[in-house]
Amino acid sequence: MRFPILVLSTLALASCSAKPVETVYYEKKDRTSFTTMLFKVEKRGKEIKLVAMKECPGKVICTDKDIKLTITHTGRFSFLKGKDLDLETDQGEINLNERDYSTSYEMFEKSRIGTSGVLTEHFLVWVSESDFRKAAHSQNSTLLVGDYSFVLSSEGRVPWQILLDRERILEIMDEEQRREYGLYPHDNKDKKEQDVRNKRMVSEAEESTWKLVQDSKNTEDLRYFLEQFPNSPYAVPAKLKLKQLEQENE
Numbered sequence: 001m002r003f004p005i006l007v008l009s010t011l012a013l014a015s016c017s018a019k020p021v022e023t024v025y026y027e028k029k030d031r032t033s034f035t036t037m038l039f040k041v042e043k044r045g046k047e048i049k050l051v052a053m054k055e056c057p058g059k060v061i062c063t064d065k066d067i068k069l070t071i072t073h074t075g076r077f078s079f080l081k082g083k084d085l086d087l088e089t090d091q092g093e094i095n096l097n098e099r100d101y102s103t104s105y106e107m108f109e110k111s112r113i114g115t116s117g118v119l120t121e122h123f124l125v126w127v128s129e130s131d132f133r134k135a136a137h138s139q140n141s142t143l144l145v146g147d148y149s150f151v152l153s154s155e156g157r158v159p160w161q162i163l164l165d166r167e168r169i170l171e172i173m174d175e176e177q178r179r180e181y182g183l184y185p186h187d188n189k190d191k192k193e194q195d196v197r198n199k200r201m202v203s204e205a206e207e208s209t210w211k212l213v214q215d216s217k218n219t220e221d222l223r224y225f226l227e228q229f230p231n232s233p234y235a236v237p238a239k240l241k242l243k244q245l246e247q248e249n250e
Contacts, residue, residue, distance in 0.1 A: 019172050020159035025059055025180070032056045034169065036159035041143070041150040048073050048080075048143075048150060052132070052160055059180050061166045067132040069096070071123040071143075078103070080121040083146035089138035099125040129164065136160035202229075210234045219245050 022035045032055070039050040049072040056062035073079045081103075085096040102122045109118040127135070135141050141152040162168040170183045206229045213221040214237075222242040226235060 021162045021169055021172060023169065023173060023177055023181075030058055032059055032061075034061070034163055036163055039152070039156045039159070041152060041156065043148050043150050046073065046075075046079055046148060048145070050143075050152075052163055054129075054163060061169055061181055063166075064129055067127045067129060067163070069125045069127050069132070071125065071145075072120065074118055074120045076117060076119065078119060078121055080123055080145065084144070085123060085125070086144040087135050088140075088142045088144060089134045090140055091134040091138055094127065094131045094135060096123075096125045096127070099123045132160070133164055136164060206232050206234070210238070213238070214241070217245065219249070 020037050022037070023032060024035070025032045033053055034056070035053045036051055041048055041050070051070045051072075053068045053070070054062070054065050055068075056065060071080065071085070081101060085099065087094040087096055100123070102124070104120045106118045106120070108116060135152070136157050139154070141157060143150040143152055162172065170178055170181060173181065173183075209225055209228065210232070213225050214234075216222065219242055222238050222245070225232075225238050226242070229235065232238075
């Protein structure tokens with residue numbers, strides 16, 4: 001069971017976003033989330049809200065990742081609980097019944113009809129990118145919740161289309177994000193590439209030198225290696241071998 005807090009944080013992020021898709025990088029987790037703006041639809045007095053999110057490892061715009069689709073209803077009584085959930089598209093029906101259900105209740109919050117006490121329900125659904133693409137790009141797309149059918153307008157699904165399109169995501173990013181996600185080169189790109197080349201050369205020298213001294217019986221060979229490469233992963237075996245040789249020479 002996934003934790004409901006993920007749902008709440010997703011909705012909070014999407015609701016305050018002015019962009020059709022918001023990009024946020026989480027440094028501690030080294031992950032990027034792409035979250036669509038809130039999409040509201042109403043039928044027979046029932047309003048539901050939809051938010052889609054994709055997570056990618058690192059600072060990349062990834063593909064072939066499942067989409068987290070959050071479906072929310074707020075009212076005096078439960079509406080989503082126990083209902084079948086399907087998405088009809090021109091390219092076929094998508095079963096959304098593999099999902100997590102969670103609720104929260106605010107006693108003093110006002111409902112749409114002005115009464116106190118609000119129950120908020122969440123369906124958190126994982127949808128494959130291929131299925132989500134059908135939902136985003138079909139000419140007609142309808143969400144079925146029990147015997148309710150919510151027509152998902154083409155305009156409302158534009159953020160879904162952007163979520164699946166790397167170039168369109170880049171277009172709505174600010175300049176700094178475009179640098180980070182690959183549209184513009186960094187100002188220090190040449191320096192970074194030079195640093196990588198230098199590290200590779202040091203690593204190759206370290207590897208070659210260790211191969212030359214690892215079987216040596218000369219303590220000076222090992223001392224030389226440790227002086228040149230004190231932070232090498234081979235430093236520990238080099239120190240142990242040096243200590244062993246020094247004990248044998250006593």
